[in-house]
Amino acid sequence: MRAVASATDSPDDVHQAVAALHQSPAKAALILTGGGFQALTSILTVPGASKTVLDVRVPYASASLADVLGFVPQRYADPGTASAMARKAYQQAANLAAFGEEILGVSLTCALATDRSKKGEHKAIAATHNGHCTTTYVLQMAKGRRHRAGEDEVASRLLLHALCSASLASASFHIPLLLHEDEAGAQESSETLDDPLAALLEDKVQSVEYSGGHVVVDAPRRGRIYLPGSFNPLHDGHRDMLAAACAIEDREQDGCFELSVGNADKGFLEVDIIRQRVQQFIDAGLPLVVTQAPLYTIKAKILPDSVFVVGFDTAIRLIDPKYYGGHTGMLLQFAELAHLGCRFLVAGRVADDKRFMQLSDMDLPEELSRMELFKDIPESAFRSDVSSTQLREKQLND
Structure with a gap:
């Protein structure tokens, strides 16, 4: 497991990374729940989105997510749930793409600030799946540092970082997570299928x-x-x-x-x-x-x-x-x-x-x-x- 570093770069970095993403050959299906919706705006408003995006699903209610996954997850903002969502997105990408096209499944599940106090951590978990490798990114945010929109922006950047990392041949495009100095970066881990x-x-x-x-x-x-x-x-x-x-x-x-x-x-x-x-x-x-x-x-x-x-x-x-x-x-x-x-x-x-x-x-x-x-x-x-x-x-x- 390794940490994804934080950085504070210009807002143009997101636009440039998404523009490069749309030039990569990978086609992706996405499943999001609980947050990360600013990422969709970034992906869909940069010209060329149709080259990248096959499908987007937002199963917001718990019953809707269970319907997509085919089971009721024990925990929603959880790495295992994010991985299962990414695999489902990958299967959807396969159904929508042509034979021979590179495909990805991408997911994000969040527990963010809401209109009531939460006992648990505020966090975002992104995952990508390409058939032989599932990579998850777990990011915890300090409570009370941001309003809901601010936490959603961090979660959105985590999703974009995961998608670009899985799609781009160049490693030069890094999405800054906009974390505070005392907040650790996202913890990244991968599970591979060798044969x-x-x-x-x-x-x-x-x-x-x-x-x-x-x-x-x-x-x-x-x-x-x-x-x-x-x-x-x-x-x-x-x-x-x-x-x-x-x-x-x-x-x-x-x-x-x-x-x-x-x-x-x-x-x-x-x-x-x-x-x-x-x-x-x-x-x-x-x-x-x-x-x-x-x-x-x-x-x-x-x-x-x-x-x-x-x-x-x-x-x-x-x-x-x-x-x-x-x-x-x-x-x-x-x-x-x-x-x-x-x-x-x-x-x-x-x-x-x-x-x-x-x-x-x-x-x-x-x-x-x-x-x-x-x-x-x-x-x-x-x-x-x-x-x-x-x-x-x-x-x-x-």
Whole structure:
């Protein structure tokens, strides 16, 4: 833990730092409660805010904050609460940003002067989260030294300091906290996650995404187009299938591959194999999200409102009642998928007799037809006569 030094600089320092912030590549979602609202004015009134700010939430009532976090915090102006808020903001940033963009979650929770006497300390706690590191800043203020607006200004500067520290490549922009001589600086501490894939295998996170040179941890993006597979190996057919699906949906920037480290029949992949398959996507510059979701109902819970791109053979297995314990079990699973807002795009394939098999060749139960969960990728949009199995056999023979 280290102290963030105090300083008394000109008011232009805040404007200059925020202007530099808006030129940095990071995009942020913010959650504030209890104070720090002058920071929002500084961020939003300096030109270029749309380059930085994805979302701002102010859950001021305790019930509102609990609704955002998904639990009732034991203490509100607390480092643990600030960290949880920053992680929620990070997940919101992931949902709003495009694949490959650098994202941040930023939070501030305060206990400031009010219209009644407070027994506890007056303090502000800021936090930032970038997927692999959570940094918190705890600042205590002397009681009775400032009115509410003065304490809010200090809290706002702490928030700006945290945001700029997490966003700016240059360390020359420092936000002065305007503390009195006998007030200590903010205490800074960090918690890092060294190996996201190991954390995934240990059930500590739900997903690890690789896109645009960034690693997005435990922030699965809902409402995108995912092509699940084992990618052993990744080949042009995979790329073309996802591109065709995105074109059909008219969402060229929303496509991503999905690799599940768990298989319903074969168990978990070894970590070295996972890293090898991930590296294919890093080398190719393609987005990939890694999950522990072998079943589509589990994928849908992690990635709701999404479109899953599947091949003809996978689609045939998906509607086979034997995998669900019978017809009724199958319908219940698909009803859950529909409830989670998910559906499928089906790519055809060439059969042994050279016929092109597609959705119309499937014996789709009437109940599933009414749900409208399946849609064709026409042969004119995508056709690949190369399979991963054929490529593996070729590699063995070479």
